[in-house]
Amino acid sequence: MSLKFGHKIEIHAPGTVANLVCGFDILGFCLHEPCDIMELTLTDSGTVVIEPDPVYHLPTKPEDNVAGMPLLAIIEDHKEHKIGFHLKITKNIKPGSGIGSSAASAAGAVVGANHLLGHIFSKEELVQYAMLGEKVATGVKHADNIAPCIYGGITLIRSIAPLDIIPLASPELYVTIVHPQIEVKTSDARAILKKQIELKTAIKQWGNIAGLVAGILQKDYQLIGRSLEDYIIEPVRSILIPKFDEVKAKAKIAGALGGGISGSGPSIFMLSDHLETAKKIELSMQEIYDEINLSRHTYVTTINNEGVKIISSE
Amino acid sequence: MSLKFGHKIEIHAPGTVANLVCGFDILGFCLHEPCDIMELTLTDSGTVVIEPDPVYHLPTKPEDNVAGMPLLAIIEDHKEHKIGFHLKITKNIKPGSGIGSSAASAAGAVVGANHLLGHIFSKEELVQYAMLGEKVATGVKHADNIAPCIYGGITLIRSIAPLDIIPLASPELYVTIVHPQIEVKTSDARAILKKQIELKTAIKQWGNIAGLVAGILQKDYQLIGRSLEDYIIEPVRSILIPKFDEVKAKAKIAGALGGGISGSGPSIFMLSDHLETAKKIELSMQEIYDEINLSRHTYVTTINNEGVKIISSE
Incomplete structure (x- = not known):
């Protein structure tokens, strides 16, 4: 793992639609709009620092934050490197809207971290990390929004345990x-x-x-x-x-x-x-x-x- | 409708598998084997004559026969032409086997009749007629076996009322x-x-x-x-x-x-x-x-x- 501390990226983390009508709990898709903007910086702090959000006042304690929790898990799983993250989120997807606000933050954080760490995770591993954020938000590890947010397009979650995500090529909609x-x-x-x-x-x-x-x-x-x-x-x-x-x-x-x-x-x-x-x-x-x-x-x-x-x- | 009385055809009416595991009541497919052989002749009798079956002793009264009933309905719907059918079935699909024995007879009869009458019915209309045979067999008009028997391949019955059959192109299986x-x-x-x-x-x-x-x-x-x-x-x-x-x-x-x-x-x-x-x-x-x-x-x-x-x- 080649680490460049101070490396900062800007991320587009889009909204998603889960429970695609008859496909409750299994089918969802990714949107272009609305979309959160995130700034993620790789640090050597060994922890996650989250800037306060002036609009929605979301938790800044990483354990309580949907983006913070997955990042903590990544840090924990790579303890030997003493990595950390600094995160700023500009939320355009209103929490509680039903268009995947928490999933966007969690998915954006893990995809960003993966970029900063040199693409060490598979998409499926990213979903697993991001689901830890959904657990913070709802108490349940579900992938309905996370999967389309990370894979893009329309995704089928055939099974949650074991996780089995199938991207479905979609016509223009x-x-x-x-x-x-x-x-x-x-x-x-x-x-x-x-x-x-x-x-x-x-x-x-x-x-x-x-x-x-x-x-x-x-x-x-x-x-x-x-x-x-x-x-x-x-x-x-x-x-x-x-x-x-x-x-x-x-x-x-x-x-x-x-x-x-x-x-x-x-x-x-x-x-x-x-x-x-x-x-x-x-x-x-x-x-x-x-x-x-x-x-x-x-x-x-x-x-x-x-x-x-x-x-x-x- | 140009009718050639005495026109006789031989028909292959294949077995089918319905209830494709998780696809109970909606997914089925057509087999090459086993397969019934049917001989259907267009007559001017105004009714259906069914030759006795020496092996399974299936009903020869058309109202009680899974192939007879759909043919009677076709005759009834085209009364102005005074058509009739003579039918002989060599059953290779054992009744009660679970591989679409009654559907093969009903589907074979209607596809054969359609050929003798100059291809006047759509596949969907043929399914509707053949379902009358399933009603004789089980008391219920269902298309699980009829649809793959008439369409071939793997079929999805998205809905039974209104009837909505979707053929699914299948890989070699x-x-x-x-x-x-x-x-x-x-x-x-x-x-x-x-x-x-x-x-x-x-x-x-x-x-x-x-x-x-x-x-x-x-x-x-x-x-x-x-x-x-x-x-x-x-x-x-x-x-x-x-x-x-x-x-x-x-x-x-x-x-x-x-x-x-x-x-x-x-x-x-x-x-x-x-x-x-x-x-x-x-x-x-x-x-x-x-x-x-x-x-x-x-x-x-x-x-x-x-x-x-x-x-x-x-």
């Missing part, structure tokens, strides 16, 4: 996202799920999962659209998101292939095959929330096939 | 099948299934379904192998099949990618990527049942990408 400014806690969103489901409903769901994967890989937009139905999670969770049904219905009228809750919400995403359609969907989303005077952010973006990216190095 | 000579009634096999399943088990299952579809379409044999696990149906149904666990374990030792119960059993199928492996698996299957003196038929074959085929016309 436009993504429209609305983030209504309310808070849905991941823990609440998980608590309301039914622990038992009907076999016949599960069969309908797995027909759609198979259809969605086939649609993605065969670049069949109509099949993707027909498969974007969730009989299990969405009917329960959408209750937590104001105007969900209306957003979805009007997006479809505007030409969306389909979509649903991003992660555990409250953001809603819609997929389409043209930029013009994606913009029409954005307008309809804005109108719906403006009518009830609920603040919202919207994004029109595309699937990001690169994932976390090092944008400058000095 | 060898299939080893053992049919232990016991009877498992489809109705019994269905009755023992649990109507409720755990969400967390369903999630593991749909990871494998997505992995299997991705493995098939990306021609990734290892991924196909890793995904061929069924957490829901097989643990319950395999109890009805003597030596199931041993057959599966020894097939894997012999090099199988994976496999499971064919349809609702009692046949067991195993997939592999080499003919030599498929033959080794066959030997291990034979040994297991010979040890307990249980009669069995085995087949080593490949996936049949053509489905039902007209082999002669006079």
Whole structure:
């Protein structure tokens, strides 16, 4: 390992959409926007120093920080080198938005550290480290957002233990996202799920999962659209998101292939095959929330096939 | 419709494997062997005449026959032409084997009728007619075997109502099948299934379904192998099949990618990527049942990408 202390890099750590409709807990994809900017410097401090964040006041103690914890683990696993990191995050992905805010920080940190340490880790090892950050955030090591953030594109997590991540080559897809400014806690969103489901409903769901994967890989937009139905999670969770049904219905009228809750919400995403359609969907989303005077952010973006990216190095 | 009464054709109606491990009720594929031979003649009788079957004594009354019922429906839908059919079936696929015996008869009949009537039906319409035969056999209109029998290859039934069949281009796969000579009634096999399943088990299952579809379409044999696990149906149904666990374990030792119960059993199928492996698996299957003196038929074959085929016309 050749170390250059003081080496500083700038990182783009993008948002991600997990729980791709019928693909709850297994399918997610990476976005171009929103995207965090991170500055990571290799130091010889033997620890992680995190600059205070003026907007969201996220924890600066590395053990409590989603980016800090994975970096601590990397330091611990390479004790013989007495490395350390200095980290500054400019968060553009609002925590609690449901578009992978914590995953972006964790994934950005580990991909950055890997760059500074001379590319010593595989993508799968990076996912394993970054999941330690998700554990800080939610108490659970999950890879739904981490995997697409690190691999880019659409990823399938076939299995979490052992970890089995399968990148799925995707056709060109436009993504429209609305983030209504309310808070849905991941823990609440998980608590309301039914622990038992009907076999016949599960069969309908797995027909759609198979259809969605086939649609993605065969670049069949109509099949993707027909498969974007969730009989299990969405009917329960959408209750937590104001105007969900209306957003979805009007997006479809505007030409969306389909979509649903991003992660555990409250953001809603819609997929389409043209930029013009994606913009029409954005307008309809804005109108719906403006009518009830609920603040919202919207994004029109595309699937990001690169994932976390090092944008400058000095 | 130009009709040539007395026109007689010979049809190959192949066996099929439904319930492709994790893909219960949605994924199936077509075999080269075993395969029924059917002779279908266009008549002006206005009805269906079925020759008695000397081996299995299947019903000759068309309403009670899986091939007869779809043909009656075709006649009914084209009353203005006063057409009829004469049918002789040489059954090589034993009824109750779990390798699509009734589907072969129903699918063979409708594909043959379509040929005699000048190709007036789409494949989807043929599936709809043939499902009437499955209803005679099991009381339920299902397409799990019918779809791969008519389309050939591996088929996904994303949805049954509305019917949505997606052919999946498959890599070269060898299939080893053992049919232990016991009877498992489809109705019994269905009755023992649990109507409720755990969400967390369903999630593991749909990871494998997505992995299997991705493995098939990306021609990734290892991924196909890793995904061929069924957490829901097989643990319950395999109890009805003597030596199931041993057959599966020894097939894997012999090099199988994976496999499971064919349809609702009692046949067991195993997939592999080499003919030599498929033959080794066959030997291990034979040994297991010979040890307990249980009669069995085995087949080593490949996936049949053509489905039902007209082999002669006079």
